Amino acid sequence: MFYTDGRLQYPVRVETPDPVFARALQQAIGGVEGEIRVCLQYMFQAFGARGPAKYRDMLLNTATEELGHIEMLATAVALNLEGAPLSMQEDAAADAVAGSVMNGMDFRHLLSTGLAALPADANGVPFDTSHVYASGNLAADMYANVAAESSGRVLAVRLHKMTQDPGMKDMLAFLIARDTMHQQQWLAAIEDMGGAANLPIPDSFPQEQEKTEFSYAYFGHRRDGAIPEGRWTNGPSMDGKGEFGARISEPLGEEPMLAPARPDGGGQSIQSARSGRTGVLGTIEGAIERNL
Amino acid sequence: MFYTDGRLQYPVRVETPDPVFARALQQAIGGVEGEIRVCLQYMFQAFGARGPAKYRDMLLNTATEELGHIEMLATAVALNLEGAPLSMQEDAAADAVAGSVMNGMDFRHLLSTGLAALPADANGVPFDTSHVYASGNLAADMYANVAAESSGRVLAVRLHKMTQDPGMKDMLAFLIARDTMHQQQWLAAIEDMGGAANLPIPDSFPQEQEKTEFSYAYFGHRRDGAIPEGRWTNGPSMDGKGEFGARISEPLGEEPMLAPARPDGGGQSIQSARSGRTGVLGTIEGAIERNL
Amino acid sequence: MFYTDGRLQYPVRVETPDPVFARALQQAIGGVEGEIRVCLQYMFQAFGARGPAKYRDMLLNTATEELGHIEMLATAVALNLEGAPLSMQEDAAADAVAGSVMNGMDFRHLLSTGLAALPADANGVPFDTSHVYASGNLAADMYANVAAESSGRVLAVRLHKMTQDPGMKDMLAFLIARDTMHQQQWLAAIEDMGGAANLPIPDSFPQEQEKTEFSYAYFGHRRDGAIPEGRWTNGPSMDGKGEFGARISEPLGEEPMLAPARPDGGGQSIQSARSGRTGVLGTIEGAIERNL
Amino acid sequence: MFYTDGRLQYPVRVETPDPVFARALQQAIGGVEGEIRVCLQYMFQAFGARGPAKYRDMLLNTATEELGHIEMLATAVALNLEGAPLSMQEDAAADAVAGSVMNGMDFRHLLSTGLAALPADANGVPFDTSHVYASGNLAADMYANVAAESSGRVLAVRLHKMTQDPGMKDMLAFLIARDTMHQQQWLAAIEDMGGAANLPIPDSFPQEQEKTEFSYAYFGHRRDGAIPEGRWTNGPSMDGKGEFGARISEPLGEEPMLAPARPDGGGQSIQSARSGRTGVLGTIEGAIERNL
């Protein structure tokens, strides 16, 4: 259960409203790198957490913080929209360059919200909750969280670069710091749960049941057999359970052959014949000779 | 540019076709944990990779492998659908329990594909490419990849548990091994790029420009001030640049106050009045006295 | 900014876990009639509210309550999934009817969440935030909220009917009561803002600028000229500003005629000819004579 | 079954084509406030209507009208696109300001439709039919319709403000009038069905089965106990069945405790331990002392 005090976690000031920057800020609200995503992701991870309660509690706590970040950013969008032109005429009058402010705006800020934030990204694409990664495996979820906070901080840094407004830069500097902490927090949680001992994820599957000859081998799929070398082709594996190697990938299976279509299954009649794998392929030489 | 040889990377056998398991397998094709996602994710990370070419090459290579996993799973779905009932009548006849096989099937396997795989998840929800995380920051992307392979291996392990078919178990044991490797690979890539020195991500933002007093502090949002302790509230931070701490979160900002609506902006007339923050809130005691 | 105390707003008990009912409950979490929707809808209405602060405060407050309803329902889903079969074999063993429990389950409860709730509806379709109606017009939003709580209560009543579990019935009886209140609350807010004086919405548009001869007329589009009568064809209009009437709808505009396609615009050559409206239509008699 | 006469319900004229305004108009076609939505919504409400036939007939009739509104707006979009630049070069030549018209356009008007309307919103996001609210409860649907026509009229008013074109203003003045009527119509239908007697919706659920002590109480979730007062905390409820009151929301349930994860369920090993609710939470003081 939840409470509010109506105040913002950190001050949100806009010195020079910029309706185009309002569009950019939307990415941090409803983008896949944004705050609705992390808020709901941590919520659902908490709601479904099985095992030691401290992880549930920690997740719920931070989910609650993120909710306040949505609030801050939505406020920032609304403040950047103060004074935006409502008509083509105003737009032309307000600026030496006819149409330029409106051209850069999200029209839905004018048409759908009355100068307020949308739960959508910088292109007006709504957020959808398939991006809420909550797998029921805490280690998998922690890595998903590190990833979310990494792309989140990358986004915040790019927004910080984009604007010159001191108020906006200040707010973003706060959010960047929180993203720093949250990256650290999820990495710390991985350590708290055992660090490398969590690997491979899930750690509860008896590894002898997997095809272990393929478990630490980098597969090369280049036609020329070259292979991009790096830490992933050399030395002990990151879980300490194997040695990295590399091999050229060769097909171990055959060409698939499905049964013919049932005559009453809605296919074409021709599909009810046997697939006739034999003799299908000509040689390119033949085809070239005949046609080119 | 790409090539194929028409064969499967690993054999796909189904001893006892199970049209209901075909539905479950869809999650590994078109689910957010599935192979279309990782294939396109690594592709787009490769296509947009800036910096040392070896990461691009490695990504492109593994993307190419993943394409073959889609092929394997699509084949597995089609093979599990061989012999599925096409009518309510056949369904009733084929089974002691009227309707039971069809009830558990994805009807689109009957209606939309003619007994073949869909690029959709176990609920028939199509994959959408907003799940392709390719941020332009290689370290962020590597963590996204670890996360993807973690939830991918969790899924494969659950499918392995779900079926008793030896052919399917064998195929999944191969895919589980590849997921093991790919988790290792992306972690190795992080080490290859510098390990903890990559943190916080992005490492190119001058950290003194963030609000550093909040960079390593876990914020408690519980009303009672209790805090879930763990590695994230104690000891050196994971990037070695700070010490974890904890604090009760208190609002540093005020209640937001937006300008009144413009009279010609499509709001209600009442919204053009000043917001009148003062005196708005009554006391709960007054309300209770009057009403309850 | 927000807080939690980790407890549930109302007790959630499940006496006999039912994994199929877990699927049904998803509709109340991530369906368009569900709690994620109302929570985010009231949030964004609050964040963007312009005008008297009391509406913002009221909205924010109730948004915060709804967040706790998501929590309750997510817990209910997880509890209904306790003991669900993880394999086809267990499913067959646990029940006299082979396959029946799994057939009725959302497979993603098994495969994607490890027996916990998804932010999705009863068909596994994720929620998307385009359903968050927050128009910047408070009266429009209040009606959207009445609508949301109406379909929400309809859903809760149907879930109440569907289950026999006393714990679930108790929880739903609470949620139904809250939906009752919230319907009342938004209707009360409309009265608080002036009742019928809010109409038509928005009330800030000078009504003489609309084509008032069409403002209170029900248009009949039946080919036979019959008209479905009711309160909407008779008596004073609901805003007290007109009298309802009815008329047969007749086209006041012509057939549209677009310019031909530019030859370099990617159309077919034939499209660059004039549209040739004249003489296009034959008579059905001619066509019939020639062909039937 | 349906018929057309190929003519427009109301004339659509554009004096000065404006390809940027064409983008704005898209919101009224394929936006959530738009005409595809209301058309399909009334259609599906009619198709599924149970009970007195007059509501079905009325709905079907108005759905048929709305179809003609889609036609009008699609025509308006196409006319606004006449003469739009097809290349960067033309764009620069046509305007003193290089690139300005194209920058503000929906590129899909150039690339995907050949200067015609899309069934999408002002950001090019396609309409999806999850927005078609048809609950099987006529009163719930009527409120959904009032809401749809309210946001629809708000949108039309904003478009009317945005443009200076007399033809467009004329067309919008007609559509605004129809939205006025349709708001009235659905409110009249509610009265026709019994007015306040419809409440709470659904009216068919025995209200004594809900937790009535919560049915008319506004819940305060502010941490400081303050409460936003209004009509919703005072006086008789809108359905005449209760008295509004207010109370501070306190949790009536406990902290949720889920069973540990099954060892073979794809979680981490650590999750199979008991959740250990006791002793999890430290005090913030301890954490602060140790770390800050």
Place this chain on the structure above:
Amino acid sequence: MFYTDGRLQYPVRVETPDPVFARALQQAIGGVEGEIRVCLQYMFQAFGARGPAKYRDMLLNTATEELGHIEMLATAVALNLEGAPLSMQEDAAADAVAGSVMNGMDFRHLLSTGLAALPADANGVPFDTSHVYASGNLAADMYANVAAESSGRVLAVRLHKMTQDPGMKDMLAFLIARDTMHQQQWLAAIEDMGGAANLPIPDSFPQEQEKTEFSYAYFGHRRDGAIPEGRWTNGPSMDGKGEFGARISEPLGEEPMLAPARPDGGGQSIQSARSGRTGVLGTIEGAIERNL
């Protein structure tokens, strides 16, 4: 502008309601092969048609027919849902097999519509209007329409196979006939516009501006150089403008090399180095020797 007479184009009878078949029928309403799609597709093609008016008129006419097919199918769904169980208990009682009917149903038929149709497919996935293909090129659109009616007839045939209900079979036999006609109609329209002379589409692009050496060559991408022969590798091309041939596809471009990342662009520091294409790739032999 449009009209209705409230009657169905063809009788819809259900002798034995089958709530599971209701789910299957949804695919024909809201599936990508369904009637909402073709209705809106032909509508938007008509609304945006440039060139000879007869094509616009024909499209609008058939769009209007398709609207009536949605109506028929929505009625069929509702009739199949008559008498469906509303609770787990009824479900168990109504059938020897506990849970079996509900398991196979779309729960939203129970929860969201009150036993009526949804504008969604057989998995409850809503229709989205990105499937409305209306390119502004009439020939391209005609082929899209042939494709839509082909998959539509395939679907209708499969539904016809699935059910034994005489009423449903009768209705589907009508819809199948209409799909036959509509396939013919769009092919006839292609002939009407000039047949093969329409090719390649668009026919308005000067073909000498394309790289004509690749215009009639089938490219082989098999690693072994084999090529699947057929009419597409032999004989005159279908547009009569070339001869089919085949060639092994070889890369004509180099490996892409993007500029390094800007240091202030949110990437990792390592990405600001030159990409260093030279010397990146090791030989597989070296990697294998070292590691395996």
Place this chain on the structure above:
Amino acid sequence: MFYTDGRLQYPVRVETPDPVFARALQQAIGGVEGEIRVCLQYMFQAFGARGPAKYRDMLLNTATEELGHIEMLATAVALNLEGAPLSMQEDAAADAVAGSVMNGMDFRHLLSTGLAALPADANGVPFDTSHVYASGNLAADMYANVAAESSGRVLAVRLHKMTQDPGMKDMLAFLIARDTMHQQQWLAAIEDMGGAANLPIPDSFPQEQEKTEFSYAYFGHRRDGAIPEGRWTNGPSMDGKGEFGARISEPLGEEPMLAPARPDGGGQSIQSARSGRTGVLGTIEGAIERNL
């Protein structure tokens, strides 16, 4: 299984990077007319192909080619973004017209990808795999492929028109040529399978089971009985099995009448009454007399 050689199928050069054109190019990557779509469409058609293996092989081969087109276009987007402004300030400095470049850009190119391609369309809408048409009927799929390549070539031609960059024009001229071939290829495959003998699709349904009196009749739905004549109303049908004709469409079915709502089904009480079809409709004259 698949391979790559890291090189591009055709050279991709950009002489003058244009970040706005990068947005336009996105349509060819992630739009419904784009390369991700055809690549996955041919893949899934191949994976599920039943019947003669040569069609499977041909499809797989061309799918593999299309993958390389995604690569080319993604590279083109990245190259067009080289040197794009990262801040409002740079944007203003780089151009005489403040804000103009950024206004026309996809902000996600700046914020989400670090100047690289997105798997999304020109409006940033992600691709979703419901557009992958693979019906299990090879003839239906071939027409879907012709349609895809037709709208694909239309798009490429429009992009070719839009840009003046010689490198981009060259790349597009190659892609246009490949679209030419692929249109030819799918038409050739139809001929290869029997040409008109494939019609109607599916050809495996006994045509005497459809309502043949409606199989070759164009239905007129105009209120005035006029009919748009053309090849589709005259002469032999395209499959050679009938004669085209035309008829005025008249309803053959009655007005639908659903059962009343169950009192415990979540509807309104009023809906449990009989539908009372008789006497519902008044005459328009009566309504007009009373009200207007």
